[in-house]
Amino acid sequence: MTTNTHNPTCLSGLSEPELIKLTEKMNWPSYKGKQLHSWIYKKWASSFDEMSDFSLSDRKILGENFTLSTLKLSKKQESKDKTIKYLWELNDKKLVESVRMFMEDHDSYSACISSQAGCAIGCPFCATGAIGFKRNLKSNEILDQILAIQRDTKERINNIVFMGQGEPLLNYNELIKSIKLIRESINIGARHITVSTSGIVPQIKKLADEKLQITLALSLHAPDQNTREFLVPISRKYKMKELLESLYYYYEKTKRRITIEYVMLEGINDQIEKAKELADLLRNLHCHINLIPYNPTDNNAPLELKRPANNKIYKFKEVLEKTSRKKVTVRQERGTDISAACGQLANQLGP
Ligand code: SF4
Structure with missing residues (x-):
């Protein structure tokens, strides 16, 4: 996946099916979409670093391409x-x-x-x-x-x-x-x-x-x-x-x-x-x-x-x-x- 530091997409606001689709597009297994959903909506994560069930390299990719808030x-x-x-x-x-x-x-x-x-x-x-x-x-x-x-x-x-x-x-x-x-x-x-x-x-x-x-x-x-x-x-x-x-x-x-x-x-x-x-x-x-x-x-x-x-x-x-x-x-x-x-x-x- 290409790195997009200028205009990162915000993941808050995406539904579970949308997050699954997104992870599939990144060639990641779909369960990672569910994990993201849980971190955003159930555990209220403020940063990708908190997402302990993602590897360090996954968290780096997420951090480079996405944000968790529009505010x-x-x-x-x-x-x-x-x-x-x-x-x-x-x-x-x-x-x-x-x-x-x-x-x-x-x-x-x-x-x-x-x-x-x-x-x-x-x-x-x-x-x-x-x-x-x-x-x-x-x-x-x-x-x-x-x-x-x-x-x-x-x-x-x-x-x-x-x-x-x-x-x-x-x-x-x-x-x-x-x-x-x-x-x-x-x-x-x-x-x-x-x-x-x-x-x-x-x-x-x-x-x-x-x-x-x-x-x-x-x-x-x-x-x-x-x-x-x-x-x-x-x-x-x-x-x-x-x-x-x-x-x-x-x-x-x-x-x-x-x-x-x-x-x-x-x-x-x-x-x-x-x-x-x-x-x-x-x-x-x-x-x-x-x-x-x-x-x-x-x-x-x-x-x-x-x-x-x-x-x-x-x-x-x-x-x-x-x-x-x-x-x-x-x-x-x-x-x-x-x-x-x-x-x-x-x-x-x-x-
Ligand atoms: S002006 Fe104020 S009270 Fe009237 S509709 Fe807008 S937000 Fe509501």
């Missing part, structure tokens, strides 16, 4: 509550972020990962929206965020949420490829994967037709078209009625309860009448509603957005719960001290 760590911040925020540099120097959270109630770890560098949707409360869209991530760059976190912490990730940078459904093919790899190679079941969308109607239907058992989370944020158009600009294109229809369709195809995300902003969507409107809107949908108290970002938001007082948030919850008879939760905040909470991912390189 370079630019910054790591740890919060008081064990949340870790990672800033990664991609091969083309673009930056993305991932967050690892400890879920006390399940004694397990969740990773919030990015599907795009930046985001085109431009929600005014979101730090990522303020960066603008840079590019779609490849499936191996998506997957590698999980592997890189596991390599760093030596602890297994049990749940994945696509709630980092980007609108996952606008990077549909790479998203689906990465979910397949997460399930088959990292061995995280579909029920432990959540895809969060701002409401891209055709892709919600397409995702429903895949009949994956993943959870769909919709960033609704308002019960009425006008407020939603302000908070989630893509809703100018996909109106409330067709959005709701796509959610009914998702439930019908997958029988998976949908998560409705609702960021709470003072004076914008936190009024009691909005709680009643929301209950009415979601009347026929199998869903759970998650209220997210707004996390201020230090990016230039187009107007001064504020988080409602706690008593207002809990009053809203109470009314919503009573009128909708649905499960309503207030999201437990994690990593706010390191800007790792929802809507705070803004590629900050500084200290």
Whole structure:
């Protein structure tokens, strides 16, 4: 095999059959492909030198021709509550972020990962929206965020949420490829994967037709078209009625309860009448509603957005719960001290 030191191929992101094919192409026995798969996905190897069941000369060939990661760590911040925020540099120097959270109630770890560098949707409360869209991530760059976190912490990730940078459904093919790899190679079941969308109607239907058992989370944020158009600009294109229809369709195809995300902003969507409107809107949908108290970002938001007082948030919850008879939760905040909470991912390189 020829040596290619300039542009080595990254092995993370290749499936077991692909790794077997690759080793066969190198005139190596196919079991070496399986060994590579195990080192990458089960033992979280950081370097080929760790691969003790490969000979020294095999490891040299691997090291000269391949890499094990698409990501370079630019910054790591740890919060008081064990949340870790990672800033990664991609091969083309673009930056993305991932967050690892400890879920006390399940004694397990969740990773919030990015599907795009930046985001085109431009929600005014979101730090990522303020960066603008840079590019779609490849499936191996998506997957590698999980592997890189596991390599760093030596602890297994049990749940994945696509709630980092980007609108996952606008990077549909790479998203689906990465979910397949997460399930088959990292061995995280579909029920432990959540895809969060701002409401891209055709892709919600397409995702429903895949009949994956993943959870769909919709960033609704308002019960009425006008407020939603302000908070989630893509809703100018996909109106409330067709959005709701796509959610009914998702439930019908997958029988998976949908998560409705609702960021709470003072004076914008936190009024009691909005709680009643929301209950009415979601009347026929199998869903759970998650209220997210707004996390201020230090990016230039187009107007001064504020988080409602706690008593207002809990009053809203109470009314919503009573009128909708649905499960309503207030999201437990994690990593706010390191800007790792929802809507705070803004590629900050500084200290
Ligand atoms: S909230 Fe989500 S969809 Fe909206 S700008 Fe931020 S990353 Fe994009």
